[in-house]
Amino acid sequence: MRWVADLVLGVRLAVGGSRTSWARLALTAAGVGLGVVVLLLAASVGPAREAKSERVRAAAPVAAGDGAGLRARDVVVSWQGRRIVGVEVAASRADAPTPPGVGRLPQPGEVVVSPELLDLIRTDDSVRARFPERVIGVIADAGLPRPKSLLFYAGLRNTEGAAPVAGFGGDGPRATLLPAYRLLVLGAIGALLVPLAIFVLVATRLGATGRDRRLAAIRLVGASRAQVRRIACGETLTGAVLGLLVGVALFFAARPLARFIEVEGVGFFPTDLLPDPLLGALIAVGVPVVAVASALVALRTVDIGPLGLHRAAPTPARRAWWRFTLLGAGAVVLVVVSVVGSFEEVLADSATAAGLGAGIVLVLAGTGAVLPWLVGRVVRGLHPEAVAPMLAVRGLRFDAATPRVLAGVVVVLTGSLTLQVLLGVAARVTAATELESRAEPDRWVLDVAEHTPVRSLEEAIALVGGVRRVSEVRTLAPRGELAVRVVGTDCAELADRLGVTDCAPGAAYRTAGTTGIPAPGTRLTVGDRTWVVPPHREVPGTAPGLFVASGADPVLDAVPPDELVVVGPPDRAFGDSLLAATGRVDRAVVLLATARAGQVELFTSLRSGVIGGSVLLTLLAVVGLAAAAVDQVWERRRHTAVLAANGVPHRTLAAAALWQAAIPTALGIALALPVGLGAAWLVVPAVLFRVGWVELATTVAGAVAVVVVVSLCTLPALRHAIRPTSLRTE
Numbered sequence: 001m002r003w004v005a006d007l008v009l010g011v012r013l014a015v016g017g018s019r020t021s022w023a024r025l026a027l028t029a030a031g032v033g034l035g036v037v038v039l040l041l042a043a044s045v046g047p048a049r050e051a052k053s054e055r056v057r058a059a060a061p062v063a064a065g066d067g068a069g070l071r072a073r074d075v076v077v078s079w080q081g082r083r084i085v086g087v088e089v090a091a092s093r094a095d096a097p098t099p100p101g102v103g104r105l106p107q108p109g110e111v112v113v114s115p116e117l118l119d120l121i122r123t124d125d126s127v128r129a130r131f132p133e134r135v136i137g138v139i140a141d142a143g144l145p146r147p148k149s150l151l152f153y154a155g156l157r158n159t160e161g162a163a164p165v166a167g168f169g170g171d172g173p174r175a176t177l178l179p180a181y182r183l184l185v186l187g188a189i190g191a192l193l194v195p196l197a198i199f200v201l202v203a204t205r206l207g208a209t210g211r212d213r214r215l216a217a218i219r220l221v222g223a224s225r226a227q228v229r230r231i232a233c234g235e236t237l238t239g240a241v242l243g244l245l246v247g248v249a250l251f252f253a254a255r256p257l258a259r260f261i262e263v264e265g266v267g268f269f270p271t272d273l274l275p276d277p278l279l280g281a282l283i284a285v286g287v288p289v290v291a292v293a294s295a296l297v298a299l300r301t302v303d304i305g306p307l308g309l310h311r312a313a314p315t316p317a318r319r320a321w322w323r324f325t326l327l328g329a330g331a332v333v334l335v336v337v338s339v340v341g342s343f344e345e346v347l348a349d350s351a352t353a354a355g356l357g358a359g360i361v362l363v364l365a366g367t368g369a370v371l372p373w374l375v376g377r378v379v380r381g382l383h384p385e386a387v388a389p390m391l392a393v394r395g396l397r398f399d400a401a402t403p404r405v406l407a408g409v410v411v412v413l414t415g416s417l418t419l420q421v422l423l424g425v426a427a428r429v430t431a432a433t434e435l436e437s438r439a440e441p442d443r444w445v446l447d448v449a450e451h452t453p454v455r456s457l458e459e460a461i462a463l464v465g466g467v468r469r470v471s472e473v474r475t476l477a478p479r480g481e482l483a484v485r486v487v488g489t490d491c492a493e494l495a496d497r498l499g500v501t502d503c504a505p506g507a508a509y510r511t512a513g514t515t516g517i518p519a520p521g522t523r524l525t526v527g528d529r530t531w532v533v534p535p536h537r538e539v540p541g542t543a544p545g546l547f548v549a550s551g552a553d554p555v556l557d558a559v560p561p562d563e564l565v566v567v568g569p570p571d572r573a574f575g576d577s578l579l580a581a582t583g584r585v586d587r588a589v590v591l592l593a594t595a596r597a598g599q600v601e602l603f604t605s606l607r608s609g610v611i612g613g614s615v616l617l618t619l620l621a622v623v624g625l626a627a628a629a630v631d632q633v634w635e636r637r638r639h640t641a642v643l644a645a646n647g648v649p650h651r652t653l654a655a656a657a658l659w660q661a662a663i664p665t666a667l668g669i670a671l672a673l674p675v676g677l678g679a680a681w682l683v684v685p686a687v688l689f690r691v692g693w694v695e696l697a698t699t700v701a702g703a704v705a706v707v708v709v710v711s712l713c714t715l716p717a718l719r720h721a722i723r724p725t726s727l728r729t730e
Contacts, residue, residue: 010234032243064166101143240291330362392659417676506552511541637721
């Protein structure tokens with residue numbers, strides 16, 4: 001078959017010939033391989049999260065009746081802003097089930113910990129103080145959500161308040177993420193994959209000019225246009241397939257390092273990172289197909305004839321209307337989203353969250369489309385007098401690879417700036433709505449279980465340095481005859497919550513807008529006792545309910561406290577000391593300030609993931625830009641040698657390479673900053689809008705580093721190009 005012979009000839013041209021052919025093939029394979037590594041990593045995220053969820057579900061206790069042989073309760077220990085999650089267990093018979101990764105159930109005074117927690121216990125005295133039990137084992141990988149999980153199983157002495165458990169591995173409902181979080185995840189993935197696709201496309205076109213010259217020579221000996229296209233497909237396919245194999249090898253070689261890498265609580269075991277079969281097959285087929293398609297499309301712009309190589313048609317001017325239409329449409333969608341609902345509604349409502357995602361996608365697509373047009377428009381209008389900028393501008397007029405790679409970088413930077421602001425605000429909004437009583441930073445609210453020894457707890461808290469006051473809070477939820485929430489606490493706490501100054505034991509207050517409070521003197525049944533509604537007056541307040549000062553109401557005073565309010569220093573160290581003291585009495589006592597810590601951690605980890613992905617793809621873009629710049633210098637080596645032979649200083653040629661990298665990079669930064677921050681400003685309330693100046697400065701510094709690195713990478717090729725031997729031609 002003739003077409004098979006043509007493809008084989010293309011392969012021979014790619015792998016045979018001089019060292020130049022091998023260098024070009026290695027450069028293409030390295031570029032495609034790096035892109036494939038990131039693509040395989042992205043394709044592994046879904047299966048990795050599913051494997052992690054399966055381990056979490058396998059360790060979840062299964063509720064049972066009172067006759068079960070195991071009782072357990074979940075506890076959370078906070079340490080320096082990190083959450084140490086554990087389960088306290090008590091077995092009543094020898095055949096009680098054990099959780100995954102645990103050899104035997106710990107007895108009272110014993111604990112089984114994860115490897116990361118064991119390291120903290122050995123190296124940090126404050127952590128050791130919270131786990132005074134004897135460590136009898138380490139949890140295996142099968143029982144850990146991620147390699148650096150902080151997890152433990154401890155023996156339980158007092159089983160009051162512990163639930164009966166039949167075993168582990170229940171089919172409970174999966175955790176539901178906020179709609180906005182899901183949409184922002186998709187937006188982040190899209191923003192990171194767009195430049196990756198551009199990078200792979202550019203990598204497959206390295207050495208295109210030399211390839212086209214070889215094809216022109218083949219036309220000279222009688223090959224048809226169809227044969228030339230098939231030969232070009234074979235040559236391009238060789239570099240793409242070799243790059244695919246290199247990428248797969250690099251991915252599996254680097255996969256064991258995943259155990260040691262964790263960013264903001266996001267980490268996976270090496271065995272979790274296995275690409276989805278469908279996505280893996282799509283990558284294996286898509287990368288060579290994209291490479292071949294790009295080669296065929298590029299051949300349409302040149303005329304490869306037996307007498308030489310020339311452009312089939314002048315490069316058409318880039319149209320601007322559709323590029324700015326994408327930007328404008330995205331801005332309109334974001335404005336509509338901000339008008340329809342508040343930012344809190346955007347986080348919780350699926351429809352508005354979908355609108356937010358669509359607006360961000362349109363803005364990012366428009367930004368990436370505008371940059372090549374902007375670079376072309378600027379360089380056409382520039383007519384510098386100096387030699388170095390003039391050479392750089394002329395090179396940019398005929399350079400299509402650099403603006404394309406930079407368009408991907410601009411998409412990353414724009415999306416990174418937008419998502420950083422949105423996720424930062426989302427974390428602050430979620431944290432701000434945790435609890436009204438934690439609005440003041442020096443107030444620490446502890447959630448107390450029903451069977452917690454309150455007196456021992458208060459004695460332990462009193463020993464913590466800096467404690468100014470401890471207030472017990474008793475709450476009667478609406479139930480039966482009681483149609484309103486009743487809160488009993490001391491006068492100092494009521495003065496802080498309601499701002500009252502005339503408080504005395506037995507005084508009662510209702511907040512403005514509270515309805516359903518029985519008239520004073522009404523007798524109600526609370527538990528097994530009769531409670532008389534005290535006289536009360538209305539005071540300002542946002543929390544509805546009836547607030548009663550303790551000390552004169554025996555019914556309310558007999559209710560076990562469900563909260564302890566501790567007034568002390570507002571720094572995190574005090575909170576850690578407070579939890580360390582309460583943990584020695586009852587480890588189940590938690591700070592209500594961490595009630596929404598899971599959602600805050602989600603937004604924070606995604607924000608860190610966006611920053612990390614941006615850094616990774618910026619480095620990838622540096623490789624792409626450097627490869628494209630080196631390839632361009634090599635393909636234009638005869639022109640460069642002619643300039644050097646005619647007296648152009650070497651320093652001027654190096655400065656021209658610097659200008660050629662600096663001009664499009666500066667235009668990209670000038671476009672990414674206002675668009676990225678402006679897109680976030682359209683959605684975020686003005687009072688919450690904050691710019692991370694450190695991230696902004698890092699972005700600009702990264703752009704400067706890109707210019708310097710790309711320029712330095714071109715210097716060796718430039719020195720080789722100005723040699724007299726480069727003047728040779730056929």
